[in-house]
Structures are given as C-alpha cells and as structure tokens.
Amino acid sequence: MTTTRRVLYLFGSAAPPVFDVATVIQDAQARGFDVCLGLTPTAARWLAPQLGELERLTGHPVRSEYKLPGEPDVWPKADVIAVAPATFNTINSWALGLTHDFVVGVVAEGIGKRIPTVTMPCVNAAYVQHRQFERSVAELRAMGVQVLYGDDGFVPNQPGQGKPTEYPWHLVLDAVEGIRRS
Template sequence: MDTVAAPPRSADWLRDDLGALEELTGHQVRSRYKRPGEPDVWPKADVILFAPVTANSLNSWALCLSSTFVVGVVAEGIGKRIPTVAMPCVNAAYAAHPQIDRSVETLRAAGVEVLYGENGFVPNPSGERNPYPWRAAVDRALQK
C-alpha cells in the first residue's frame, strides 16, 4: 500500500491512526482535494483498490458525481486507465435497489474489476455484520 484516501468522516474517525498510516505508507493520508497551486503529494498510482465501497460511493462513482475526494480519485482513475479493483460493502436491503446492479455493471464496462456477488462481496442481511473480506480485495489488487 502506497497511499491512503479516506472520506472526511472516515479521516475524522481515524484521526488517532493517521500518523501511523502516513508512517506506514510514506505519504500523507488525503481526504480532500488539494488547493490550486499545491503540489500533488502522491506518486502516480500503479493500481487502485477502493474498498469498502458504500452504496452512495458506488452510485456516485458510476455516475461520475465526484463531489468527494475519494470518488474523484477513482473516477479519474478510469480515465487515466489505472487498473482498479473495487469491493462494495452494502447490506441486502441496499443490494435489492436496482441502481446497485446498474452501477456495478457500468463500472465493470469501464474496466473496473468489481468484486461483488458470487466471486466477491456478498451482501449481508440488514442488521447482520459479517467480517469484510479484506484479504480477497487486497490480494486481487496485488495481482494487477
């Protein structure tokens, strides 16, 4: 792992761990767009792993609604042809919404490897929490 992007709320939740993540990766954890004129503190990406992807981020990404930094990074990644692996994390109630399948198909058609369904993340029943299959997501990204 070279860099970490976290939505602002997640960065806030992780605030006590941000220093350790930056030390581990050697790069600043980013949660917001850089200001005009500021240098880009990240190296060029060889691969992107976007996980866990919420229903909101999945649908925003598929529609190229990049109002958050994290969705902006992965939306640009498609255009830059950066190999990308994504693994959603949605419960069965969200998964039943027809937009989820449309978004997964849109992203797959754009070249994103979406680990969802039979060969990836299987939605949990609402209220049930099963361990997130991080190892499968990381292993697949490392194969890119």
C-alpha cells in the first residue's frame, strides 16, 4: 500500500517549549505528516514520563541515542526535518559539526543528504550576545537550512522572561508545509 504522507523528523532540544511537542505532533499529523520524534538527551529526560504516549502518538520509537552499528533503522527515511526548539548548544554544535548527540548527528548528516531542514531557536537575549551564535545561524543558513530567527521567526526574550506557551510552533509547521509543496 502506498501512502502520500511525507515523513517529518521532528527534533527537539531541552527548552521549555518542548513540553508542548505532543500538540505539535498532532498538528503536523493533521497537515498530513508521518512524524518521527527525536530528542536531545536532556529533552528526553525532561519528557521521560511522556515517552510512551509520544511513541503511541507517532507510531514510532522516540529516539535520543544513536543506534548500534548493524542495528536496523526503526524510522522511515525523512522527507523533511524540523529542529525546534533548538537551544544555543544545539545551534552551535550543529553549525560547527560537533555531532556528540543523536539529534545533532542526524541533522548534520541531513545537510549532506540534502534533506530540506527548518530550525527555530529558543534562546534568551543573553545567549545571542555571544558572537558564535550569530555566526552559527549564518553558517546554517549558508548550508541551506531555513532558520526561523528574528523578524520572521523566534525573537529572544530577556533571561528568565521566556513565555514557552507563546513559542511560535506554527511558523515551524508552516515552513515544513511550504517545503512539502515545493
């Protein structure tokens, strides 16, 4: 049986909006995507009580670690990747090619495989003062990643003033949907 559902790898880092990922998965599924959820190790720890439900919701194992050599891949191939929320650490590690965890490894390789990729940071205004952050955003954009940051995406709050429920998840899904149409 052939399906027209496109496969979305949704990757989340340990930032407060990750707690809303179940709703985001449902929204992506309503838009016609088969969603595979990957989390950084800390995000997986934060969501540990929900992992079983998230697996039932997606129909796929939630992954946060590399598989062992020789093990079969448990996910279908990605048509598009979304990395959100993407922390300061995730953005910088990815741009620098530091694949210390599963999420960063897959998205770094995804660039080479030419898998369309969207990311939206979730960082505070103090972090973005570090010069490496802007360099990393520019580097990801130069590699073809659609970075939703600034006027057309995430705008940082002052430290301790974040509003996780106002994280603009819809922008990520709109961008993913736009890629699907192209």
